[in-house]
Amino acid sequence: MAISKLRCLGLVVMVTAQMVSAETLSPAQAPVAALDAAEPTVAAIAPQVDAEQWVRQTTSNLSSVRYINQLAALYLANGYAPLWQDSLATTALEEQLQLLALSGVSADFSRRYAQLAHLKQSNDWRQYDLLATDTLLAYMSYLEGLPEYGRGWLFGAGIDPSLPLPSSQGLNHLNSAIETGQLHAFIAALKPQDRRYTQLQRAIDALAQHSQASWPGFYQPGYIRLGTRLQQPEALITRLEQLGDLTPYQAAQLRTSNVRIYNIDLANAMKRFQERHGLKVDGVIGPQTRYWLMMPVQERIRILALNAQRLRLWPADFPSMLVVNIPAYDMSLWLDNKHVLDSKVIVGRPSRPTPLMSSTVASVVFNPYWNVPNSIMRKDILPKARYDRGYLYRNGFRVIRSWDSSEQIPIHTIDWRLVNAKAFPYRLRQQPGEKNALGRFKFNIPNNNAIYLHDTPAKSLFNKTTRAFSSGCIRVEHADDLARILLTDSGVSPQRVDELKARTNTRTVGLSNQVKVHLIYQTAWVDEDGQVNFRNDVYSYDQINPMSQKEEKFTFLFSGENPY
Incomplete structure (x- = not known):
């Protein structure tokens, strides 16, 4: 004692x-x-x-x-x-x-x-x-x-x-x-026994060493490209050095050479910085790159600490697991402790956010129908049908009597000029095919919000840096590969998979090995190479606005029906 x-x-x-x-x-x-x-x-x-x-x-x-x-x-x-x-x-x-x-x-x-x-x-x-x-x-x-x-x-x-x-x-x-x-x-024992937590803790310690030092301000309007004259070269060099994108040796060399022009060495360091922040990797300093470059060190530490707490919510010990990190627009799949697939994804836009949840992949649907949610039908599709009578025909939509009926109502029998979107008595269903919003594959994950993963015909959107475009569901760039891997893991032969893909009719195949699915929200993490990554806070969840316990229980789940 x-x-x-x-x-x-x-x-x-x-x-x-x-x-x-x-x-x-x-x-x-x-x-x-x-x-x-x-x-x-x-x-x-x-x-x-x-x-x-x-x-x-x-x-x-x-x-x-x-x-x-x-x-x-x-x-x-x-x-x-x-x-x-x-x-x-x-x-x-x-x-x-x-x-x-x-x-x-x-x-x-x-x-x-x-x-x-x-x-x-x-x-x-x-x-x-x-x-x-x-x-x-x-x-x-x-x-x-x-x-x-x-x-x-x-x-x-x-x-x-x-x-x-x-x-x-x-x-x-x-x-x-x-x-x-x-x-x-x-x-x-109260501390997460998770290397990811420890890595974030170390990243905070590294930043904290610089928190008391002078972080010079850097603001130069416009776009800074190769050859642009720098107004504050020392400030830029110091920032990149303190954030780890320039080594002390590289920074010393730049200072010794009295750099005044944005040169290839600075551009390469900026590319490393942009890659870590999920930005377009072109070495050009524009508004988004400048925003992250000028973020105060105390705010970076807060974001790292917040995401360390979030790690307590996401299990890390499942041998087989599919994880979608919403702000990273990324999906990763592990089977038997092996990383087998990465894919870009498209998630819900801020007005229709993808919920945070856990489930399992229960089945794969080939050539799915799309039963249009009422909210999307009223807000997005019916307004187009009123002003373009051929819109529904061209995109393979059918008018169905109700959610309890499969009876089709001929499109030409409806006077679309008089349609009131809020009082429309029918539902819409899109036929399988090239224009179907769900693409060729749908992955059912049981949940109360009717959220699922699916393919998409709009492949060009995966080239965007920011990919929050959907109404809540998750569009997967490599849906074809995901279907093949999940089905093979459940004992379906490659030949059978090819047969199902060649057909045009709808077919649902249950999975005997139902892989765990986690839709998570991490705006900061340390990757396999030890690099600290940050991402834009697409849903503004990093901004803490205290509210009552009863209110917050229902705030962060998307309540829409079957969004895509």
């Missing part, structure tokens, strides 16, 4: 028989004894006041303390001994708390982290001990709430400031860890 910490906590201790009687003093009255013995016998003495009252008195100037009753029970059960005597335990808590505070999703946790740092600096170990315990309880509650509320908390809503007590099971585990001296191991 650390004697110095006991002294600072101001707890009544009995070192020898000559010490003052414990029955005459409460913790608030205990003097700071001079404990100089090398290895004295130390025992904490319970105060002669009510436990809850003691907690309230001790933490009266700490606005963050919330769980008074639970703190009283914990310290009473442990004889009012300090719980944070192991420096490894305090370090583990502070590191995890720091990353959460940096993410900006909780003013409460940021305040707690700042108060703990202040109490440590001022050597007020008694208040530090109680606040650290209270903060651990809040942190446990946050982690327990992530599965249900995380897709709101970490995507714009912010963490509910009035978190409940952790579950009884969590409290039992904590009590056991305290009783057995395993508090450090307990806290260490």
